[in-house]
Amino acid sequence: MANILSVENLTHHWGDISLFNDLTFGLEEGDKAALIARNGTGKTTLLNILGDIYPADSGTVTLRKGVTMGYLAQNPDFNPEITVLESLFQSDNETALLVREYEKALAESDHDALQHLLPKMDQYNAWDFEERAKQILSQLKIDMFEQPMGQLSGGQVKRVALAKVLITNPDFFILDEPTNHLDLDMIEWLEDYLKRSRMTLLMVTHDRYFLDNVCNEIFELHDEMLYQYKGNYTYYLEKRAERISQKNQEVEKARNLLRKEQDWMNRQPQARGTKAKYRIDAFYDLKKTAGQNLEEQNLEINIKSSRLGKKVVNLHNISKSFDNLKLIEDFSYKFARGEKVGIIGKNGSGKSTFLNILTGKLAPDSGEIEPGETLVFGYYRQEGLNLDENKRVLDVITDIADHIQLGKDQSMSASQFLRYFMFPNEMHNVLVQKLSGGEKKRLYLMTVLIKNPNFLILDEPTNDLDILTLNILEDYLQQFDGCVMVVSHDRYFLDKVTDHLFVFEGNGKIKDFPGNYTDYYTQKKKENKAQKELSNKYKEPKKKKPARQPKPDKLTYKEKKEMEALEERIENLESEKSEKETQLNSGSLEGEELMEASSRLGEIMEEVDECEMRWLELSEKEG
Known part of the structure; x- marks a missing residue:
């Protein structure tokens, strides 16, 4: 297979810290690879270099001539004034640039430009570009196409950025955490999209099921070196061990x-x-x-939790709505010590609202919350702690406590605590603004655990944390003797940590499902299949009626007439299309006439496609 990307002797430092040295590797056409490493070791930096965002200290990156590349940044940036749809046209992709030029020529009545662009619009099949953009946005639950980008949440911005990369359909994708801010339905759609596509892919993601199902190659960045594994995530784990x-x-x-x-x-x-x-x-x-270490440095969390009494927290008939949007309706539940609950549901279905009500940050419209006397919440919020970017890492911890209590009457200093969480001495005086996204999340997790909670609430804890840290966090949560509640779109994390699920089904309904996510997904597939079979069975008698009334051919009289009308309509449309093309090429049209003719040409082409598709359906039935 043809080589897409070649990297030779790539070296880069961050200040005095060496991130990687003399990396040499490549990707071939159709490869779907993932990059795995601890937070702060250079994953995003490497992607930025490969994506030509900024240069390496030394080495070369060569993209095969003619290969187009799409890059999804971890934190994409858009002009807040432009609309969602306009943002998709702000691209270096040839089709997007062509559509932008065409729209501009139409708006400015630029006859010469239109004459030049019309053949290209046909050549690149650009007439339906906007429609494809809307379809992908809809799959990612973005339907306010004219909304300014500045009014979107961070998660919505990331989804628009993902749609922008997908719609341009480049030969080579670089995706930095593509599953962040996607709900489970979106993740499964994206997983299927990438699996079926023939593009070449390099991505960073913490979603291990996603890795297993999409990737056929894993790169691990460790100790400034790159290790390559030809297989999926499960194969990588085996060979890495x-x-x-x-x-x-x-x-x-x-x-x-x-x-x-x-x-x-x-x-x-x-x-x-x-x-x-x-x-x-x-x-x-x-x-x-x-002199090398025998064991890799691992994060082993063993922080003491406050004693939890028999009564944890009871919810009695809780309801909550915003305007006409019903999020929670008449929900009751009594939490028991040691239970671990996963929360799933589409974005906007009320998950974060529920957590805020549970912790007393938000009052319900009706119902009662009855907390136990010894209850201590530890709330890891999705948006994260608002850390002072100008503070030192050590100060973030000492502002909460100089000494941290562990189990068995043990304690450690703030510096020891930081080392325990894989922040070495040389990082203690580093400003927070210098940390990677994952390191900030790890520091934030420390500020939650340091308070010795006995009811942990984790809202999207897997976003930006590296896989190795997630494995340790999962082990800790399994052993945690208090309560755990997790909102996550990470299917692997849910399977490993939770005993049962609260499924937010919409319109205020919350279902308590007795099992993990895989159990729920399996049952849901069975129910959907049964529903489909029932629906097909119900329709079968209608389908068999024509078979009980044999005719010389398979087309009804009405369908024959429709086919004849389609042939006549296609002929007329083709004639009108030829006429419009002649007008546009003649140079005789100006201003509004030129715009109307160009717009009509697009409409004609769409209608011809529709008519031809219907004619083909009927012709297959006839034959």
Whole structure:
């Protein structure tokens, strides 16, 4: 297969910190690859370099000539004044540029430009560009096409940016966290879209089911090096474990051999003088290998939680609406110690509203909330803590507590606590604004856990956290003896952590489902299949009626007449199309006449397509 991307000897530093050194790799046409690494080790930086956002310190990135690229940034930026639809045309893609030029020529009645652009509009099949844009936006639950970008939420902006990349249909996609801010239906739609597409893909995502179902190649950035695995996420986990085991064996063997070589090196210099220089050089190489860590640094969360009494929190007939939008209606529930609840539902169905009511941040319209006396909430909000960007990392923690209580009457200082959460000493005095998105999220998680909650509420905790941190967080939540409530679109996370689900079905209805997300999804598929079969069964008698009344052909008299009318209509439309093209090419039209003729040509082409599709349907039935 043809090579799409070649990267050679790529090196980049962040201040005094080396992110990666001499990376050399490539992608072939049709590859669907993911990049995995801890937060702060350079994932987004690498994507920005590959996307030509800014240069590397050294090395080369070569995109094959003629290959088009689409880039989805982690935090996309748009002009707040332009509309949603206009933002999709702000692109370097040839089709988008062509449509923009055509719209401008129409608006300015530029006859010469229109004559030049009309053949290109046909060549690039650009007449339905806007319609395709609206279809993709609708799949991503964006339907206010004329709304200014400045009025959208951060999640909506990310979805518009994703639609902008998809609609241009480039040869090579670079996607930085594409599943963030998508609900489960959107994620499944995007997963299917990318699986079926023949494009080449490189992405960063924390969604492990998404990785498994879409990717056929994994790159892991670790210790400034890039490891390549030809397989999906499950294959990567298996081979990565083998790599670490092999490395640990090499380190252990080197340490055993080092003891012997150290004795030799400790002898008098005279005794070494006659020895081969290669043995001395080999000793220092051996020492370097033996000095490596046997185990990777892992985040092990074991923070003490406050004692939780028998009564946790009870909800009695809770209801909440905003104007005419009903979010919660007559919901009652008694939480038990140790239960772990997942919350799923479409965006805007009331999930965050429910959490705010539960924690007392928002009052219900009716109903009662009865908290237990020992209840201590720890609320990790989706929008995150409003951290002072000019504060040092250490100050963020010491502003809450100088010492942190752990289990078994143990405590640690703020500095120790930061190291425990993989913030080494050299990062303690770094300003918050210098942290990566994932590092800020990890710091925010620390501020939640430091208060020793016994009821943890996590609203989209997987956004921006790296996979390795998520694995440790999942293990901690499984062992947490208080209550856990999680709002997440990460199917893997929900499966691993939750015992049952609150499903927000819309119109105020909340269903308590006894199982994890995979259980729910499996049951939902069965119900949909049964409903479809029932619907088809109901329609079958109507379909069989024509078979009980044999005719010389399969077309009814009415359909024959429709087919004849279609043939006549297509002929007339083709004639009108030829006439309009002649007018536009003649140079005789000006101003409003030119605009009307150009607009009508687009309408004719759409109607011809519709008529031809219907004629084909009837002709297949006839044959």
